[in-house]
Amino acid sequence: MLVDELQTPALVVERAALRHNLDTMTAALPGARLRPHVKAHKCTSLARLQYANGHRSFTCATIREVEALASAGLGDDLLLANEVLDARRLGRLVEHGHRVTIAVDSAETIRAASAGGVHEVLIDVNVGMPRCGCPPEEAGRLADLARRAGLTVRGVMGYEGHLMLVQQEDERRKQTEHAMEQLLAAGADVGGDIISAGGTGTYAVNTWANEIQAGSYALMDTAYHKLGQPFQQALFVLGRVISVSSGWAVADVGLKALSLDHGLPSIDGAEVWFCSDEHTTFKSDSMPPPAVGDLVRVRPAHIDPTVALHDTIHLVDGPQVLDEWPVDMRGWRQR
Template sequence: MHISELQTPALLVEQAALRHNLDTMSAALPGGRLRPHVKAHKCTSLARLQYANGHRGFTCATIREVETMAAVGLGEDLLLANEVLDTRRLGRLVEDGHRVTVAVDSAETIKAAAAGGIREVVIDVNVGLPRCGCPPESAGPLADLARRAGLVVRGVMGYEGHLMLVQPEAERREKTEQAMRRLLAASADVGGELISAGGTGTCTVNIWANEIQAGSYALMDTAYEQLGQPFQQALFVLGRVISVSAGWAVVDVGLKALSLDHGLPSIDGTEVWFCSDEHTTFRTDGVPQPAVGDLVRVRPAHVDPTVALHDTLHLVDGTQVLEQWPVDMRGW
């Protein structure tokens, strides 16, 4: 199939860039040093490629992601890096022989894990991002509470998400070390084999965690591209020019097809002015004039919520569609 046959907007994944990204990360963080985060792509077909590259454990953000990974045979070691208060669906997966570990940061989430049939947890530690996670000094007592509840405590996790886009790299490294010192202090009190942290933005500087939860590296976006990492933009939203005026044109890719939480998308060779529900308006002064019907590749600024808006990833080689992968971990 030629990409011109696709209904737009449509998600494209360039095969060569994807393969480059997977292999580059696997060389830098082989095997268990990387626990890929599937929230970035929500696609078990892509997760299978990561598994084939030697990564047997995965990070998930939702119960649905855990369930879907287990259903396709990728339930060897799944970490739900999120607090949940109803773990019954996860407990059924454990009963079926899948390894599911859940993040906890309070007595309530520990009680919920035990009540739902979870057997293994990690203590989620606040390392500077004001979101989930307990204070480092509370990690040890929470681990003791979890063990008294009959749970195995595998270790600690902490997400330095507030540092992912910090520039320059030297500052990002320094602040990551500060965050990880908090996590290492908690690990000393908690015990266990896991010190799990990180993401695509800090994967090249975080040398303190023994596993990194990066996900966006596989597809990339324009926000992470600014860091100068060795990964390539593989994800694009394909659209068609639907209107042309003096000085601007409009492509049928809008807020319902990509996320703007990290800023406007980009279109090579021009300037994006703004996005609305179904449209992206871009400048045409001083650039080759588009025509109604022209195909345009829009580069999203944030991969995770962009992918979650679509049903299908189209694996392409240039203009040829090679495969169509369902985004089968969408929803709740």
């Protein structure tokens, strides 16, 4: 199939850019130094490429992602970096020989892990982002509680997500150091071998964690692109111009095809005005102006929720569609 034969809107990933991104990150964080976060792409076909690059442990955001990786034969070491109150589905994976670890930050989540049949946990520590995680000074107590419940505490994790898009690298490094000081102090109280943290925005400055949970680097988006990192935009939402007026054009890519939580998308050589349910309205700088039927590549500002809106990733090389990968980690239910 040719790219211009695809039904739009469609997710397309340029093979060369994806390969560049995977190899660039592997060179920076080889092997177990990187625990790729699959929430960014939700695609076991892409996870297999990360696995082939030597990354045999993965980070997940949902039980469904853990299940899909295990079913794909990628269950060597799976971390659910999220609190859950019903771990029975994960316990069944453990029974079948997969290694599953859960993040816990309370007595309730510790009890859920134990009752669900999961034997290994990380103590989730709040390092400055007001989301999940216990206060650093509570980490040791929770680790003791987990061990009394019969669980193995592998270490700690903390997500400095509030720092991912800090523009100045020196400032990002400084604030990351402060966050990791808290995590390391908690780790000393907790014990275990793992200090898990980080993401695409801090992978190069976080030298304190011994594994980094980066995910967006593989496909990239405009929010991370602004940081000047060595990764290329690999993923686009392909659309077609469906209407042209004096001064603007409209593509068939809207809110149901991409996420705007990090701002408007971008189109090369154009100014995006706004997005509505099924449309992106833009002003093109090109001469001649776009015509009805022209293809446009829309760069999302945030890939994670954008990918989750689609069933399929189309791997492309210029005008050729090379493969179609199911976005098979979408949703929350078992399949």
